[in-house]
Amino acid sequence: MGCSQSNTAYSALSGTESDYKAAFDEVKTLGEGQNFVQFGLVKLVVKKDSKSQPFAVKVLGKGFTFKDNILYTPMKPGVLKMELDILQVLQGKNYNLALDSIYESSSKVYVVTELCEGGEMLEYTSKNMAEGLRMEDVSRIAYQLLSALDHCDRHNILHRDLKPQNIIPPPSLHTRFKANTKTAELRVIDFGCGIMDDSKGKEHATFAGTPFLISPEVFQKKYTSKTDIFSAGVVLYVLVAGYPENLDYAFDILHSANRDLKTLPGMPKDMPDTFYEMLDKMLLHDWRGRNSAAEMLRDEFVAFYHALVGNGPNRVKMRRTSSMILSGTGEKAALAFGSLNFQRSVTTIMASMMSKTDLLTLLSAVEKKTSSSGNVENKLAVIKVVDLRSILEAMVKTDCLDAIARQNNAHIYDNYSYEYKRLEPFTMDNPTTTADILDSGASSAPRKLQFSTRMLNASTNMGGSSKRLSRKSQSVYIRGT
Structure with a gap:
């Protein structure tokens, strides 16, 4: 994993990286966050002057981050600043997340918040x-x-x-x-x-x-x-x-x-x-x-x-x-949670194993299918998993189909909806070598390099439980006024 540096100022209010390291002890890494645009590490930390209360810190790279053959672009300063401004105004009251502090170096932003351990x-x-x-x-x-x-x-x-x-x-x-x-x-x-x-x-x-x-x-x-x-x-x-x-x-x-x-x-x-x-x-x-x-x-x-x-x-x-x-509500929640993990795994598999041209062909076929099947599916940007499989079969993508079939409880989700917009960021123009990446400048979407067997093996682990899998569903979002 590598990161190119940036001197862009974000929204540090509490000090520098040195101040962060002087104030907190890092206990362990909780996970790696990936949202097709941005990569971040999340760690459990405690304050050195009072180690009784744990906090969570999200470490965001300000430059490009290369991880598992995908190049993640940094979060735009304006987007992060708006989110941090909102958290500061809300002050962690009335069941909103409490922001503790913000630190910044030339290459990273450290966002310290209360620790939430209960899960989604x-x-x-x-x-x-x-x-x-x-x-x-x-x-x-x-x-x-x-x-x-x-x-x-x-x-x-x-x-x-x-x-x-x-x-x-x-x-x-x-x-x-x-x-x-x-x-x-x-x-x-x-x-x-x-x-x-x-x-x-x-x-x-x-x-x-x-x-x-x-x-x-x-x-x-x-x-x-x-x-x-x-x-x-x-x-x-x-x-x-x-x-x-x-x-x-x-x-x-x-x-x-x-x-x-x-x-x-x-x-x-x-x-x-x-x-x-x-x-x-x-x-x-x-x-x-x-x-x-x-x-x-x-x-x-x-x-x-x-x-x-x-x-x-x-x-x-x-x-x-x-x-x-x-x-029945407990079983329904477990099934719904499993379907979300399945979707993330399917996205990782297709984004990893298919070329940009293949992905564009797939999305074109999906759009044609959903447009003909009714306005609602098209409006939701979803397709049934069984229909997605049929399109992959027509494209002779046997490797993708085999990998999807190996996901945990894959057969259960055939009639569930898959959000195909998750694949769009991977159809952006992308360089093919690391040198191209470092010379390419800023981008609004991740770059995908040659497929890694290690990444596929991670994606087929227990229906998407691996830390290497994508962890954020793609929301339709264009910032404006």
Whole structure:
């Protein structure tokens, strides 16, 4: 792994690399983060003057990073500065990630945050609530998520990419839990798509986020902070139902002005009317009538957990919601988490084993298939895994098919949706030698060199559990005003 240096100033507020090393002891590496554009190491650290509390530091390269035959470009200073500015304003309050300090050298940025050990939402629920979520757990998570968004709204901050999965190792996650316990607090983080306005209610036109979770008005390119409420509603749906096999069918219901939310696929049979009433408010098609986060915090289902533990409205008023286990939710979370890992492995395999020309041919065939099969699949930029396999068979990509088939539980995910936009960064012009890389200058996408057998072996390890795999799903994101 190598890194070319840059003197670009990012947003260091706490000092230099020497100051960082004087303040912290590095205990161990937690993981390697890769998002097709940027590479970073995440480490567990403790302060030398008080070693009782651990922190996480993400070490970001300011220059090109070459790892496993892929060249990662540095994060743009403006993007990182916006994210760090947002974290500083939020001050780690109301279930938002706490930023401790920022250090900078000529080649690296060190971002120190609180340590979140509980895992992403689906991983957390599948491990800690394997027997099933309790109704009060759903209410508690809804309350914490909406509290975080209310705090953001009070500071004119839009997240713009809320989703349940963490894609790269801690702490750069979207919804991560503070600890690995049944009553852990969540943290909303990863404000890389976030924006901070100078006034309340400002409208935006930039398309940002992951298509299945974004609001109808984002597709119309006219939205406010209420777009985050819609995304949070989809997150809560996925919390109890998992990701549906037929993503397009669920998307149709979520984006319909007149719909019956009880027909959403995967919904537990025992969900009370109060849960659907909460979802209906959050997923209201017309954003102008959609409740704000502050209004949603007074919702009956959201208040249920606090009533149950004696910290909220009188329990007598909560009779429409009962404390009970939602059967099957643990299994659904595990299956959904596995499908995300499978997608990451499939992306790594195809990006590693196929040339730029092959990838362009594949994407062209996928676009043709999804365009003919209906507007929704095309809008979501997804294709069923079984259809993707058929295209690879027609291209005689036997090696790719064999590698995909070796993934953990691969046969289970044939009818799940694959986000084919993940492959687009690998179709950019790329140099073919290390010398070309170092002479090529800046780029907005990673560069792929000759395929490495070592990388393939990593990608076929337990359905994507290897640290070398890509850890962040590709969001459709173009920064603008």
